[in-house]
Amino acid sequence: MKIKDLAGAAFPELSVQLKGASSDIEIAGITADSRQVKPGDLFVAVAGTKANGAAYIADALSRGAAAVITAAGAEAEAEAGAPVFGLSEPRRFLAKAAAAFYGRQPETMVAVTGTAGKTSVASFTRQIWAHSGLAAAMIGTTGVVAPGRNDYGSLTTPDPVSLHKLLAELADAGVTHAAMEASSHGLDQRRLDGVRLAAAAFTNLGRDHMDYHPTVEHYMASKMRLFGALLPKGAPAVIFADDQWSDQAVAAARKAGQDVRTVGRKGEFITLKRVEHFRHKQSAEVHVGDDIFEIHVPLAGDFQIANALVAAGLAMSTGIGAKAAFSALEKLQGASGRLELVGHTKDGALAYVDYAHKPDALENVLTSVRPFTTGRIIIVFGCGGDRDKGKRPIMGEIATRLADVVIVTDDNPRSEVPEVIRAEIMAAAKGATEIGDRAEAIRTAVGMLKSGDTLIVAGKGHEEGQTVGSVTLPFSDHEEVRKALGGL
Numbered sequence: 001m002k003i004k005d006l007a008g009a010a011f012p013e014l015s016v017q018l019k020g021a022s023s024d025i026e027i028a029g030i031t032a033d034s035r036q037v038k039p040g041d042l043f044v045a046v047a048g049t050k051a052n053g054a055a056y057i058a059d060a061l062s063r064g065a066a067a068v069i070t071a072a073g074a075e076a077e078a079e080a081g082a083p084v085f086g087l088s089e090p091r092r093f094l095a096k097a098a099a100a101f102y103g104r105q106p107e108t109m110v111a112v113t114g115t116a117g118k119t120s121v122a123s124f125t126r127q128i129w130a131h132s133g134l135a136a137a138m139i140g141t142t143g144v145v146a147p148g149r150n151d152y153g154s155l156t157t158p159d160p161v162s163l164h165k166l167l168a169e170l171a172d173a174g175v176t177h178a179a180m181e182a183s184s185h186g187l188d189q190r191r192l193d194g195v196r197l198a199a200a201a202f203t204n205l206g207r208d209h210m211d212y213h214p215t216v217e218h219y220m221a222s223k224m225r226l227f228g229a230l231l232p233k234g235a236p237a238v239i240f241a242d243d244q245w246s247d248q249a250v251a252a253a254r255k256a257g258q259d260v261r262t263v264g265r266k267g268e269f270i271t272l273k274r275v276e277h278f279r280h281k282q283s284a285e286v287h288v289g290d291d292i293f294e295i296h297v298p299l300a301g302d303f304q305i306a307n308a309l310v311a312a313g314l315a316m317s318t319g320i321g322a323k324a325a326f327s328a329l330e331k332l333q334g335a336s337g338r339l340e341l342v343g344h345t346k347d348g349a350l351a352y353v354d355y356a357h358k359p360d361a362l363e364n365v366l367t368s369v370r371p372f373t374t375g376r377i378i379i380v381f382g383c384g385g386d387r388d389k390g391k392r393p394i395m396g397e398i399a400t401r402l403a404d405v406v407i408v409t410d411d412n413p414r415s416e417v418p419e420v421i422r423a424e425i426m427a428a429a430k431g432a433t434e435i436g437d438r439a440e441a442i443r444t445a446v447g448m449l450k451s452g453d454t455l456i457v458a459g460k461g462h463e464e465g466q467t468v469g470s471v472t473l474p475f476s477d478h479e480e481v482r483k484a485l486g487g488l
């Protein structure tokens, strides 16, 4: 593909620089990582959190880059060898150029943002579409699920080059519908700017990623790019109505001229009237216009009703009828490691694996299991290293307030000293026990279970590794819980 065809009219800044022969430069591939450059590739230098790609232009050229895009101003300093063009938004260019280069995307794409519930909503939306016979996919924290495909994930929102390569593969394999997660990092770093969205959704906002975002307003504003910058005018914006931040999300979508569809107790598109919680399932009455539906969700946790309604809202905004959407909910499978029942003791104490690794999620999950726990709630959790340190004491406090037995352990300490992370949690977790080794912490907790108790092992969910330093050792909460239950 020629460089002039990569970004089309979207980057007049580039068009004016592409004079004469330079506009016919052939591009063999695109990358933002100089170490990945192959001869003939376009290297897009972007400024990141640790490094500035502009410092690697020489490296990219030495590996045979055919051309370079960098921040306006930085091109003057680059060594010659191939054309170097300066743009005001290299990250946006990267996303648009990757979309143009790989070309195809599933016809109907939706994206969901929010602090908690993204993976669940993306997974549920895929399941509702699939229930109606559509070739549907999901892309998110747990990976990629599509007909005949199930890949383990790494980033919640992949970088634009991997994302568009993936979307083209899915479209070529016949996938027509895809639901993806839009993380705040992804939105802020323009990873989704090349995706053609048919609808988008917002679940809620709570504390997360305060190591990356300077303020909660910046965090919310990054999320609101989904409506303000990405979703086309007039397209459906499905918004969970019962969160503290719902009004701001509605205002952002209205300002962008979108078709706002609220769901929840205060929702106008899908109105939640009544919920009954059982041990492993929930039933609810919902109204859509003048129609009344009784829905049954075979999952525990109040929050799953909220996620199910957002997913139904997205499906109903992309061609699925209300009846079909709600009947699909009866067969819903929870996303791996989201309040997932992994087993129970002989006398019926339940053991769940959950992905709560932030305060609101922990609070939600602990309050969700209280109504059906006649004995004690036992929680095993930790906090990740190289991530928001402020959430550690907050999560310590929540755990001790809402659970009866708290065991603080390790969860991906990464480059930090695990004892220090645990101490920061323990400082606000009066009466908690500290057991660094996660497998031992799980064994200890399972060994304590008595009839009526509920165990929650939180923080790692679907993860298959424990990252200590720069090494990821195989580790699965599911497996450790099963092993411990088997040994009773």
Ligand SMILES: CC(=O)N[C@H]1[C@@H](OP(=O)(O)OP(=O)(O)OC[C@H]2O[C@@H](n3ccc(=O)[nH]c3=O)[C@H](O)[C@@H]2O)O[C@H](CO)[C@@H](O)[C@@H]1O[C@H](C)C(=O)N[C@@H](C)C(=O)N[C@H](CCC(=O)O)C(=O)O
Pocket (backbone or CB within 6 Å): 032, 033, 034, 035, 046, 047, 048, 049, 050, 051, 052, 053, 054, 056, 141, 154, 155, 156, 157, 158, 159, 160, 183, 184, 185, 186, 189
């Ligand atoms: C903080 C963060 O989001 N970092 C992501 C970001 O890296 P960055 O732009 O900050 O990279 P950098 O290291 O500063 O380097 C800047 C640029 O120089 C380039 N470079 C660097 C070295 C070199 O030799 N040559 C070279 O060209 C890099 O490729 C990069 O393009 O862009 C990279 C490529 O897209 C990501 O891999 C990387 O994710 C890191 C690994 C990460 O851990 N991200 C997490 C925090 C994340 O994104 N999480 C969200 C939300 C999770 C959730 O709550 O669900 C997610 O979407 O997963």
Ligand SMILES: Nc1ncnc2c1ncn2[C@@H]1O[C@H](COP(=O)(O)OP(=O)(O)OP(=O)(O)O)[C@@H](O)[C@H]1O
Pocket (backbone or CB within 6 Å): 114, 115, 116, 117, 118, 119, 120, 121, 141, 156, 181, 203, 204, 303, 304, 306, 307, 335, 337, 338, 339, 354, 355, 356, 357, 360, 361, 362, 364, 365, 461
């Ligand atoms: N709607 C919700 N409201 C509050 N908490 C929720 C909600 N949905 C899920 N949770 C909690 O958050 C955890 C993660 O859920 P999920 O993976 O669906 O969210 P996510 O937004 O994708 O999270 P991440 O950003 O970490 O990928 C669950 O295990 C549960 O503890």
Ligand SMILES: N[C@H](CCC[C@H](N)C(=O)O)C(=O)O
Pocket (backbone or CB within 6 Å): 156, 357, 383, 384, 385, 387, 411, 412, 459, 460, 463
């Ligand atoms: N997407 C999140 C996942 C955190 C999961 C938790 N197990 C941890 O390692 O902190 C992040 O990268 O911040």
Ligand SMILES: [Mg+2]
Pocket (backbone or CB within 6 Å): 118, 119, 140, 141, 142, 156, 181
């Ligand atoms: Mg997720």
